[in-house]
Amino acid sequence: MKRFKKRVRVHFKLWMRHHSSASVAFVFLLVLTFSLAGVGYKYKSDSKGFVGTSTFAQWSAHHENKATRTLASSEQACEEAKLSAKSIDKEITQLEALYDSGHEVQGNWYGIDLASLPTIQAQLLADHGSLIGNKNHSQNYRQCTDVVCVFNSIYKDKTELSGKLVYYWYLKTGSMLNLSNMVPGQLSKYPGKYQKQTIKLSEYLFNLDELKKFHNLARALPSRFVHNPLFRSIHKIPNKLAIEQEDESTCSKAMVSGQILMGSKCLPEDQTQFSLKVSEHIAQYIDQYHAQKNGKLFSHSKQWLNSSQWEKEQVWDFSSDEFKQVWTSTLDEKHFLDKNSSLNPSKQFSSLLAAYRFRPNLVQAKTPIELRNLIKNEFFHGQSYDANGLYESYLSNTLSSWRKKESTIWKDCLDEHYNPSNKRELASSLENPLFTCVESKVPNFIQDSVLQLKQQETEGCGFFNNQDTFGHVSKRYQTNVDKFLTEQVLKRKLELKSHGDEVVTGLVAKESFLSEVDPGSLFINCFNKSNPSQCYEQNLLMGINKTLKKHNQLSTHYKEVIKKDIASLFPYSQVEKNTQILAKRFLAPFNSQINFAAQELWNNCRRRSSPERLDMSLFFAGGSKYVQASLLNCISEKAQEKLSKIVDQGSFHQVEDKRVSFKLNPAEKIFALTFMKSKMKQALNNILEEELKLEKHRLASYFKDKKRKIQKDLKESKTLLTDVYSYEQVNSACLKDVQKSYPKRVLYHSQRTLDKGPGRKICSSFIELPETKTIIEEKSQKSWENNLKLVEGHLDEFFSDKVSDCIESFPRTLGENFEK
Secondary structure, X not given: OHHHHHHHHHHHHHXXXXXXXXXXXXXXXXXXXXXXXXXXXXXXXXXOOOEOOOHHHHHHHHHHHHHOOOOOOHHHHHHHHOOOHHHHHHHHHHHHHHOOOOOOOOOEEOOEEHHHOOHHHHHHHHHHHHHEEOOOOOOOOOOOOOHHHHHXXXXXXXXXXXXXXXXXXXXXXXXXXXXXXXXXXXXXXXXXXXXXXXXXXXXXXXXXXXXXXXXXXXXXXXXXXXXXXXXXXXXXXXXXXXXXXXXXXXXEEEOOOOEEEEOHHHOOOOHHHHHHHHHHHHHHHHHHHHHHHHOOOHHHOHHHHHHHOEEEEEEEEOOOOEEEEEEEEXXXXXXXXXXXXXXXXXXXXXXXXXXXXXXXXXXXXXXXHHHHHHHHHHHOOOOOOOHHHHHHHHHHHHHHXXXXXXXXXXXXXXXXXXXXXXXXXXXXXXXXXXXXXHHHHHHHHHHHHHHHHHHHOOOHHHHHHOHHHHHHHHHHHHHHHHHHHHHHHHHHHXXXXXXXXXXXXXXXXXXXXXXXXXXXXXXXXXXXXXOHHHHHHHHHHHHHHHHHXXXXXXXXXXXXXXXXXXXXXXXXXXXXXXXXXXXHHHHHHHHHHHHHHHHHHHHHHHOOOOOOOOOOOOOOOOOOOOOOHHHHHHHHHHHHHHHHHHHHHOEEEEEOOEEEEEOOOHHHHHHHHHHHHHHHHHHHHHHHHHHHHHHHHHHHHHHHHHHHHHHHHHHHOOOOOOOOOOHHHHHHHXXXXXXXXXXXXXXXXXXXXXXXXXXXXXXXXXXXXXXXHHHHHHHHHHHHHHHHHHHHHHHHHHHHHHHHHHHHHOOHHHHHHHXX
16 A cells, blocks of 8 residues: 555656646556555456456455465575474465355364364364264364364374374365274274274374375375365275275275275385375376266377377177277387376376376376377476476466566656656666666565475475586576566666657556456356357457557557567466466365255255156266166256355455455356366265165165065965976066065165165075975976976977878888889
């Protein structure tokens, strides 16, 4: 605000001195208008659909202001990057501030009032409370006032670092590291039982060294790998055991329900190998997320199959005596990273995405450029991670930052040193105080840019400090940044000498666009179009033209210069990445509400038991599991309404006595719902998994109790063993009788499934009874004897007829004549 008042005073004086100069008056009015426009959060829109700052960007700016930390020296930044309780506390504080929605999560979790916790902590307990604590004992955490205390009470870590690392992973990724003694999909229904062994809770917990590796991984994961609605948690297989129901060579597994199981062999000491293994499984959820939104795995898309040269072939399987479809690739073996990635396109996809981030040199050496570029552009927003890739990224980041801040830097100096009446002074000397002012700000800009890269980029400190690995590229960075900024300042000097007022107006126009228009908002309005990138570029150009129309004193040539300058700041891929990050942050605090809504929806729809046919298209289809049509139809009918109510809530924050609200506009709601739908579907899938387990146990108990009665009824049946001639006939007849005893309320098992499971078991055990087997064998033997007699009689009759035919055709006299 002080800067704004200062600018008003300076420009007012200039206007009073040179009131005949229309251009300067116009500059003043623009500065006044756009400075006022920057006060508060306002959504701008006109009849043509051109929009201003998105709600996501407004919300993020508000929360980042709360989380801003004072810039330190570069050396201090790299010291803080080293893991310690102090450094991780700072990161947690900043991350927590980004997820404050203003809403309270109601309820009580083992003695903790959720409403008393920060939003994101309450959400963690509400969403993942089942993954915390020993499930064989009662729990009470009344003494704790935050989740770190809860986690450390489980770890018994006096340093408190373990709990902070678990919480940090959740804040960065949106997923949970398991803290309980249950493994998803385990055979035993009892906690602490795995591979028929009784195991302590501590064996299920990731140790401190492993947690540190998870911390390093969380800092390095790109935006597409985090806050994936399909990825829920990571679980350690206890006591160095193998994963149940898997081959011993399988040491890790990503489950469809969103959990990653990690055995000890998949937790290597080397950080790179550790990051590769975990991120390879996370990449599988990226593939599945694409399938949820587009109907097909990206690894099965035409784009991927063409680049990686995969196709399906029909191969004869001698074991099953039938044709099977298998994946084959014409890609040379040397282009596969390992044997596993050569098995099918999905495995190749997940291993390549992980290696692209953590083994960039290997991918560079082995992967064809077409496939490499596909990964780079589709999943890493044009970023690569080898030394040259980091150089290009950091250089681009710094140059883009200068272009955005340049107008502010020049305007600060113009306010102090520029007077339109003294153009001749600018033309006659390159040592004018105005230029000296701008040049003096350049070193601080470079220093701040390097510091931000060290703080925000995982490899930032190594890039600038590790001369052995990055010395050649970090020197090139420094050289080219210096050269670029020198050229930019010189360019503005020459422009000011020739077009003084026009350059000033151009700088104001550029700053006006930067402060008034959020390209993310343009992206949101285009993301659902058939060609979103083309739509975005058109809207961006329209927005720039709209700003420039307010500056008619600019020449056509100079307008084109400004237009290209602004457009280069906001490439589509970068805007897409930034907007998705902001949207995920904005929506993260609503995840628990989605889970609660999914449970409520399921419970209400489960009561609907009328026989129905499926109504296409379904919001949730149950995946590979059977679910009653009435339940699926009901969920599809009401899910959208549930999500809309959640997204309509928006976010708010209390500033002193004033409440600042952030409500999404219609286009933003549609964009937000694309993320929330996936989260809702995964929540429904998780409910289905739990419900299916419960129904399996209920059915097992039901048939265990009913088995004797059913078998008794089968024995007493006078028709079951009548007119039967084989075991298969008895089995079919038995199933018809057993079906009458099936429970009336079965939601997740079709009749065919019940027939194959408990129905067959009851019938086979009935058939195996000695008295039943005797009756069937006697009837079968009798039937065989009757059939034998029938066939023999038929053959006798048939042979007799043929003999008669032969005698008629060849009478005895014919033979006698032949003998003569």
